[in-house]
Amino acid sequence: MKLKELFRDMNCQIHGDGATEIKDLKYDSRSVRKGDLFFCISGFAEDGHKYAPDAVKKGAAAVVVTEYQEHIKVPQVIVKNDRETMALVACRFFGYPARRMKMIGVTGTNGKTTTTYMIKAVAEQAGRKVGLIGTIRNMIGDRVLHTERTTPESIDLQRLLKEMADEGCEVLVMEVSSHSLVLKRVYGIDFDIGIFTNLTQDHLDFHETWDNYIQAKSMLFEQSEISIINIDDDSAANMMGAAKREVIKYSVLQPIQYAAKDLELTHEKTKFTVEIDGRDLHIEVPIPGYFTVYNAMAAVVACHAAGIDSYCIEHGLKQMKPVAGRFEPLDTHGRDFSIILDYAHTPDSLKNALDTAKSFAPARVVTIFGCGGNRDSSKRAIMGKIAGERADFTVITSDNPRFEEPGAIIAQIEEGMKQTGGEYVCIENRRDAIEYAIRNAKKDDVILLAGKGHEDYQEIKGVKHDFDEKVVVEEILDRMAPAGK
Numbered sequence: 001m002k003l004k005e006l007f008r009d010m011n012c013q014i015h016g017d018g019a020t021e022i023k024d025l026k027y028d029s030r031s032v033r034k035g036d037l038f039f040c041i042s043g044f045a046e047d048g049h050k051y052a053p054d055a056v057k058k059g060a061a062a063v064v065v066t067e068y069q070e071h072i073k074v075p076q077v078i079v080k081n082d083r084e085t086m087a088l089v090a091c092r093f094f095g096y097p098a099r100r101m102k103m104i105g106v107t108g109t110n111g112k113t114t115t116t117y118m119i120k121a122v123a124e125q126a127g128r129k130v131g132l133i134g135t136i137r138n139m140i141g142d143r144v145l146h147t148e149r150t151t152p153e154s155i156d157l158q159r160l161l162k163e164m165a166d167e168g169c170e171v172l173v174m175e176v177s178s179h180s181l182v183l184k185r186v187y188g189i190d191f192d193i194g195i196f197t198n199l200t201q202d203h204l205d206f207h208e209t210w211d212n213y214i215q216a217k218s219m220l221f222e223q224s225e226i227s228i229i230n231i232d233d234d235s236a237a238n239m240m241g242a243a244k245r246e247v248i249k250y251s252v253l254q255p256i257q258y259a260a261k262d263l264e265l266t267h268e269k270t271k272f273t274v275e276i277d278g279r280d281l282h283i284e285v286p287i288p289g290y291f292t293v294y295n296a297m298a299a300v301v302a303c304h305a306a307g308i309d310s311y312c313i314e315h316g317l318k319q320m321k322p323v324a325g326r327f328e329p330l331d332t333h334g335r336d337f338s339i340i341l342d343y344a345h346t347p348d349s350l351k352n353a354l355d356t357a358k359s360f361a362p363a364r365v366v367t368i369f370g371c372g373g374n375r376d377s378s379k380r381a382i383m384g385k386i387a388g389e390r391a392d393f394t395v396i397t398s399d400n401p402r403f404e405e406p407g408a409i410i411a412q413i414e415e416g417m418k419q420t421g422g423e424y425v426c427i428e429n430r431r432d433a434i435e436y437a438i439r440n441a442k443k444d445d446v447i448l449l450a451g452k453g454h455e456d457y458q459e460i461k462g463v464k465h466d467f468d469e470k471v472v473v474e475e476i477l478d479r480m481a482p483a484g485k
């Protein structure tokens with residue numbers, strides 16, 4: 001595509017030959033190839049303009065800048081908003097792939113991944129081919145694609161959407177993180193359906209204030225035809241206020257049109273009924289927890305709004321597989337205690353996961369958790385307090401310390417724990433912490449491994465070390481005497 005076609009009708013100035021042919025789009029100089037258009041992004045850590053000469057050396061055919069660059073000899077496009085323009089150009093370059101699919105975006109602090117998997121299961125039950133984009137992996141039908149981000153950068157996202165649409169995906173369900181909304185990764189996409197799960201504390205390192213965080217999440221509804229909102233959440237009004245067009249509300253607590261009733265929660269599944277078009281749907285999902293009612297309600301209402309019939313909604317949810325690392329029971333090979341692998345890494349999700357474990361645990365609930373480094377540090381003491389108040393015993397350990405000292409993170413968690421009188425021990429090495437909990441497990445204990453869920457690594461000082469909690473647990477159990485010995 002020619003440079004001038006890519007930027008047609010956009011607020012920009014093209015310096016140089018507008019007929020320059022563009023082969024591909026790039027935002028990172030390290031991956032530039034001959035014929036690419038390189039976007040210079042002013043980031044938090046780096047200024048992409050610094051890398052323009054390098055990109056040109058590698059063959060960039062043109063660059064996009066916010067200020068004219070004196071020594072650059074290829075055509076330059078001067079724009080006002082770098083990330084917004086990059087997203088719009090990416091939509092155009094890849095041929096607006098989102099327009100070819102039913103686009104469903106899910107935002108909220110907790111429950112995004114789980115809700116997307118529920119929607120995928122239902123849509124597949126209805127015979128639709130589904131593309132899924134999110135934290136654990138991206139998927140085209142059953143085909144798994146690796147991902148590094150919950151919501152990819154705009155160019156990567158549009159490339160992926162094109163691949164999905166080309167492969168025949170009819171429904172696209174994706175997590176839309178608050179980072180992605182602020183950083184315009186999904187800018188230019190018209191979502192058919194936007195879903196709001198909930199809003200509780202997280203990511204204040206990035207958003208700085210609670211108001212900014214609310215504002216970020218609400219952006220999804222400015223670009224959604226139908227906004228599906230959990231009105232039991234305190235921030236629901238903000239989301240509805242931003243809604244572009246139709247709002248559909250759901251609730252578990254209030255008697256509105258789409259409300260869950262007759263809840264039955266067991267250690268294996270969640271059941272409830274919800275009236276759709278005058279008929280009670282009997283929903284059953286193989287994931288435990290009160291919060292699962294909310295995720296399933298979001299999925300039910302979204303699938304109904306997407307035109308999927310009640311039979312497929314019921315059956316799709318009933319036969320879905322548990323989501324990796326989301327309240328996932330691990331095999332203890334006949335031992336008399338149980339282990340649950342969970343991704344709770346926020347105060348609210350830890351509270352929910354512990355309450356759920358306690359609601360069916362015949363004996364103690366023992367939790368093992370830490371907090372990620374270079375992320376919201378104000379949640380650490382709160383999570384310590386939550387564990388101290390709810391768990392019968394806690395092993396405070398390390399999560400992904402990234403560039404922070406794990407000991408310092410643990411000390412911040414301990415501050416909250418100390419306010420409660422809860423019993424705990426600190427073991428920095430996560431493998432040792434898990435081993436400690438397992439070796440000291442008593443009959444009927446429920447051990448909740450929180451925070452890392454599906455992750456198969458531990459990130460320490462920029463290096464991702466192999467650390468798959470399922471494998472770690474297997475290794476520990478292997479070294480122990482078998483059940484009954």
Ligand SMILES: CC(=O)N[C@H]1[C@@H](OP(=O)(O)OP(=O)(O)OC[C@H]2O[C@@H](n3ccc(=O)[nH]c3=O)[C@H](O)[C@@H]2O)O[C@H](CO)[C@@H](O)[C@@H]1O[C@H](C)C(=O)N[C@@H](C)C(=O)N[C@H](CCC(=O)O)C(=O)O
Nearest residue numbers: 027028029041043044045046048051149150151153177179
């Ligand atoms: C806070 C945040 O999201 N930052 C993202 C942002 O980084 P940034 O603006 O600081 O970029 P930068 O490092 O300053 O670089 C500026 C520009 O120079 C370019 N560059 C840099 C170096 C070089 O040699 N050449 C070059 O061209 C970079 O590619 C970039 O375009 O833009 C980068 C390029 O797209 C992202 O990689 C980066 O994600 C970072 C690594 C990250 O960790 N993000 C996390 C927090 C995140 O997005 N998480 C959410 C999940 C949240 C949830 O699930 O709740 C997600 O959606 O994944």
Ligand SMILES: Nc1ncnc2c1ncn2[C@@H]1O[C@H](COP(=O)(O)OP(=O)(O)OP(=O)(O)O)[C@@H](O)[C@H]1O
Nearest residue numbers: 109110111112113114135291326343344349352353
């Ligand atoms: N609706 C919910 N409300 C509160 N907690 C939840 C909810 N759904 C799931 N959880 C808890 O949060 C954890 C993470 O769930 P999930 O991965 O679905 O959320 P997410 O929003 O995708 O998280 P992330 O922002 O990390 O991608 C689960 O393991 C569970 O402990």
Ligand SMILES: N[C@H](CCC[C@H](N)C(=O)O)C(=O)O
Nearest residue numbers: 345371372375399400451452
């Ligand atoms: N999407 C979340 C993942 C956190 C997972 C947890 N294990 C951690 O590293 O803090 C984030 O980027 O904040």
Ligand SMILES: [Mg+2]
Nearest residue numbers: 112113135175
């Ligand atoms: Mg997620």
